[in-house]
Every structure is written in structure tokens, then in C-alpha cells.
Amino acid sequence: MEARPLSIQRSSARQLNNLGVSGPMSSSLPVLPTPLEDTFSKLPNSQQVYMEQELRTRPLAPAPHIPANSGVVGHIFSSSSGLSSDLQYSSASPHEKLPRTTSFISQSSTPIPQTSHSGLPQSSTSSHYTKESSSSWCPESLPGYVDFAANTPVQNSQMEGSSCSGAIVSEEFSKRNDWHEWADQLITDDDPLGSSWNEILADTSMTEMEPKMSYQVPKTPTSMPAHRTQVHQQLPASSTEIRTVVTPSASANNAPAKPRMRWTPELHEAFVEAVNQLGGSERATPKGVLKLMKVEGLTIYHVKSHLQKYRTARYRPDSSEGSSEKRLTPLEEISSLDLKTGIEITEALRLQMEVQKRLHEQLEIQRNLQLRIEEQGKYLQMMFEKQKSGIDMLKGSSSNQENSSTSLAKSELEGTQVDHDKKGSDTANANSTNEESSQPKELDGKQKAPETEAPENAELNVSELSSQPSKRPRTEE
Amino acid sequence: MKFGKRLQQQIEETLPGWRDKFLSYKRLKKLVNLISSSPPPSHRHCVEAEADFVYLLNHEIDKFNAFFMEKEEDFIIKRKELQQRLQRVIDTWGPNGARPSETNCKEDMAEIRKDIVNFHGEMVLLVNYSNINYTGLAKILKKYDKRTGGLLRLLFIQKVLKQPFFTTEVVSKLIKECESTIAQVFPVDEKEIGRREPTIRVTGEGVFRNTVAALLTMQEIRSGSSTRSQFSLPPLDLTDSEFIRTLQMNSPPIPIPIL
Secondary structure, X not given: OOOOOOOOOOOHHHHHHOOOOOOHHHOOOOOEOOOHHHHHHHXXXXXXXXXXXXXXXXXXXXXXXXXXXXXXXXXXXXXXXXXXXXXXXXXXXXXXXXXXXXXXXXXXXXXXXXXXXXXXXXXXXXXXXXXXOOOOOOHHHHHHHHHHHHHHHHHHHHHHHOOOHHXXXXXXXXXXXXHHHHHHHHOHHHOOHHHHHHHHHHOOOOOOXXXXXXXXXXXXXXXXXXXXXXXXXXXXXXXXXXXXXXXXXXXXXXXXXXXXXXOOHHHHHHHHHHHHHOOOOOOOOHHHHHHHHOOEOOOHHHHHHHHHHHHHHHHOHHHHHOOOOOOOOHHHHOOOOOOOOHHHHHHHHHHHHHHHXXXXXXXXXXXXXXXXXXXXXXXXXXXXXXXXXXXXXOOOOOHHHHHXXXXXXXXXXXXXXXXXXXXXXXXXXXXXXXXXXXXXXXXXXXXXXXXXXXXXXXXXXXXHHOOOOOOOOOOOO | OOHHHHHXXXXXXXXXXXXXXXXXXXXXXXXXXXXXXXXXXXXXXXXXXXXXXXXXXXXXXXXXXXXXXXXXXXXXXXXXXXXXXXXHHHHHHOOOOOOOOHHHHHHHHHHHHHHHXXXXXXXXXXXXXXXXXXXXXXXXXXXXHHHHOOOHHHHHHHHHHOOOOOOOHHHHHHHHHHHHHHHHHOOOOHHHHOOOOOOEEEOOOOHHHXXXXXXXXXXXXXXXXXXXXXXXXXXXXXXXXXXXXXXXXXXXXXXXXXX
């Protein structure tokens, strides 16, 4: 066995990534987060999952060269130490991806029984990369990985398309047999989060795409864990259906998932109807109401808590808003004149109303603006990606050319958005978005910051992908 | 002034029960600083910090969602409740009601009016809450991207846009409904408008004060920034609301800047 100490600390595992150390080992760190429950004890669930996902998304290079030792696919923990030895590697066996973050790696050396299935949302994202073929993962790709992570959002974005990650995943998975299982697993979004977490945790292997596993793809955890943790089960928004939002409770290591119910006015109407039929809020029982409402997906817990709120509201109207709020009347908020006269009160209320309306108006405007900005950003990003994939197709061309094109594209992306600014925007830039890589001169001083960033990003992006023609999936519309 | 400070201000001015529900901007900023200060991406601290960062982001979003949805539910219930109350008063004391009584009617109506106005205000504050948290998220993500050269922002924001706490349509609808109810049931008497105090001090912790604070803060946040970019919003235009100029926040008094 490796002489390397197994005491993997949060950081030490990091070394795994910088595997210049263990030559062939470097890429193939199958990390099995199985006994995560133990090791992650300090980490809340969602983070664990996040970690998981991180792990998953690090496709390891094919490791035929990795000595297969124990029957244990590298668990995160042992992996760092045994990088070499502990890693169970057989090209046939699925192996874990390298953890991107090692914070959860603790000193456990418990071998993780290798299971071959994992219901990981990540797999879909990594799938993009697994498609690429590349010889082996070279450590030098590592430095780029942070940016790569940045790239992954692009791929991930397609996952956002559906509220059920399972759906998307299955698309991806259809390409790879091994991943069918994962797809199935994933679709268990309906499960209480607790159990799905366990599932993920229990999953020890991300089926590696074997030799096709190209370079390490550090994945941006954000979208994934976030996506995972915020699964919206959006039932069609009709008054008879519920929108249940599944959000993991961050603190719940053990708590079963509490799907958070999002009440709508229509739903409430139905509720009130049912309550009235049953003789009023005092006499109605949750069970009765539930039955009467006949709404799919509504549980008795939802009804119970809602009924409680309802009761409070009816009999103590002012306390239903939260006892901690002092709701002072506008009377006390007016100037020193006699506050008691009706007119004063009215005036005060009117004024208050006016301010509130104004604020609301502005908020709406602001929100719409923000939406538009993001829309445009998304659109431009998509254009950028398309352009990039076009560029990547020319994969033999000099990186210079690529760099300049991509940086141009990126700057165009930024440039167009300058329109949002009230400073005289540079319409030339905006217009040039549609053109193929050609006019570096379009970039002007107004985009100083984005500009300097862009080439840098683009360069790193390009270098990441240089070895494979990455057909970037279209970002979600 | 920087966003962090503005957010802090807003939090201080907000309704007491809401104080801990806002974005932990400072913490996130610290993480970003941490991330960008350890240059090699593979550096252990950097990686840790990044993981923490994302984790925190997700946690914050969960927090917003939970709070928002709960409030939303409360509002839905309350709105129905107010409707029913109004109906009851009209039916009982109103001119066509069972026991018409103008004094009673007026009294109750005044009470209801006050409640409705406060209710309206609270809903607006919730929308403001949503918005300011979104703004904070957008900013911190932009910062992250800038410091680390990542592309986290775009994708993450797409996700955020779909979150319950940002999809405020229902609350907005309720707000508008409220406004029309008020306009209908409590029509404004023109001659009352003329009487206005030169300055109106806004005291206490009521809803009114908070909305004024929110409005001011929003204005300030959006006034010129050193890092204006394609993602920045234009400055807030409140020039036509003269009355706002007359408002003055109490303790400490914050005279409203005239745009």
C-alpha cells in the first residue's frame, strides 16, 4: 500500500488534483463519497450533496494504468492517500471522479463498497465532457479548471430547462448505457430529499466513460447543487393543482425533506370553501378539508399548517402578521398636529399609500429591467457559445486565432450589454454581435473591465477545450 | 456608498422580524475575497472557500424562499380575511345593511382602511425584500466572476430567476388588488390633498417608515456607481414625487436628497 498517510485533511486531498505527484494516478481518483454521512457530519446536507456533485463531475482519466487494489473504488478519503494504491481501477469498473473540492475529505479510510450506480445529477453535466475523447488528463489542465468550472455553467444551463433534473439528465444519459441507472435515480426527485441524498451519498461510482474520459472537468457546483437542491416541481398552474417547491433544509442532515408548499390565491379559495362547508375554521379538521379540496399533491401537513394560520388570522387579525412586528399606525407617524381628526388620519393613510405605491412601481420597473438584462446576457452568452463551438471545430488552428476570436466574442457579449447603461452606449458593439469573429477594433475603452477579463477568460476557456471539439450544447433559451 | 452599507441600512430599517432574513452579503464578500486572494485555483484554501461560497449561496436562496413563501401564504390568507371583514362591515353597518349605522360604519371602515394600507405596505416591503436580495446576489456573483474569472454568474442567476422568492407575481397581483380596493372603497377627497405639512416626520417602526426607508435606499443604491456595467440599472427617477422630498426619517433624520 501506499506509504502515504491516510490522514487526509481538507486540504491535503487537494493534492490529489495536483497530481503531478502520482503520475498516472493523477487523473484517476475515484472518489467515493459513500460514508459521507460520517465524514460530513459537520457539513449540512446540501453541502454534502454539493460536494458529491463536485466529485461526480470530475471525470477521471481512464485509469487502466492504475493498479487496482482492493475492491474499493477510491473513496474520497483514502484516495488522497492511496491515490495510487487504494484506487481500485479497472477500466471496466466505474470509478469516481475526482473531487473538486476536498473539504469534505476527512480521515476516513473506510473502504467504500463499490456500487455501480449513482443517481447524480452531475452525471449529466459531466457527460458533456465525457463525450470528448482525450487521451489522458494532464495535470496542467488543472489550472484551467476553475475557468472550466466557469464553462460548465454553460452546459449546465441546459439542465435548467426543466424543473425536473431527471428529465434533462435522461437526455444526456441516453447516450451512455451506464448512465441509464443514474437517470432513473435522478428522476426520484420526488423523494424526500433525505432519501435522495442518501442515495447520492451511497453512490460510489460515477461510471467513468472509460478511456473516453478526457480531461478533468471541474464543475461549477453552483448550478448543480443549487439545481438539485431547489427542485421545483411545477405542476401545471391550475387552481386545482399545487406547486410544491422542494427545497432542502440546509440544516437537515437527518430531517426528511419538507416539500415547501406554495399557496396561491386560488388554492386558498378552495381551502376556504372546504372549511366553510365543514362548518367554519374552528370545526373543520385538516383531514376533512384535505378530502374536500381534492387537490393532488396536497398533504395533510400542508393543510394543517395552513388551517392554523387561517384560524389565527380570523380571530386575531393583527397578530397573524407576526408578533414581532410592531405595526404602528400612521397616526404616530405624522407631524405634531392634532392627530385625532379623521382628516389627518385619512391624509396620513393616503400619503402612506402613495409612498407604497411608488415603491412598488419602482420595484416592478427594477425587476423588469433586471430580467431583461439577464435575458440579454443569456442570449449573448449563447451566441458566444455558438461562436465558440464553431471555433473549436477548427481544432487545429492556432490558439492565437482562437483566442482573439473568442475574446472578441466575449467582448461583444459584454459590449452589447453596455446598452443598458445610460452612458452613451456603443451601438457598434451591439451590432457586431452577430458578425463572425472579425473586428477586434470594435472593442473600445468603455468596456475596460469586461474587456480585460474577456480575453483572459476566453483564453482559458479555449485552452480547456482545445483538445476536444466540444460541441457545447445550446444554453437554455 | 457601497451596496453592503446600503443593505445594512435597509436591514436596520426593516421590520424586526425580517432582520435576519436578508442576504448575508458581507459573509459572501469575505468568501470571494478569500477565494481571489489565494491565486492558484488548486490551492486548498481557495477551493475550500469556493465550496463554502457556493454552499452559502444555496443556503441563502433556501432561506429567502422559505421566508418568502411563508409570507406569501400569510398575505393570501390576510387578504381574504380583509375582504371578508370589509364585506361584513358593509353588510352590517352600511347604508343597505342589516343595521345601518353611519358612525359604526365609519369607525370600522377607518380601522379596515388602516389595516389595508398597512397590509399593502407590508406586501410592498416583501417585494422590496425580494428585490434587494436579488440585487445583492447579482452583485456578489458579479464580484465573484470578476475576481476569479469564472462564469458562475450567468448560470446561477438564471437559476435564481426561477426561484419562488423572485417570482413575485402573486404578491404583486395582491398589491394591485389592494390598491384598487382602496381606491374604490375609500375614494380620495380632492380637497384633502391641499393640506400638507412642510415636513412629515416618519417615526416608529411601522410599515410606513419601512417603505420610505426602502424607497430611499433603492434610490441610493441605484445612483451612480463606480462599477457601472452592462448589468447595472439606471438611476432611480423620483423627481416627480415632490411629496417624497418632504418626508423626513426620524432618528436619525435623513433628509431626502433631491434628485
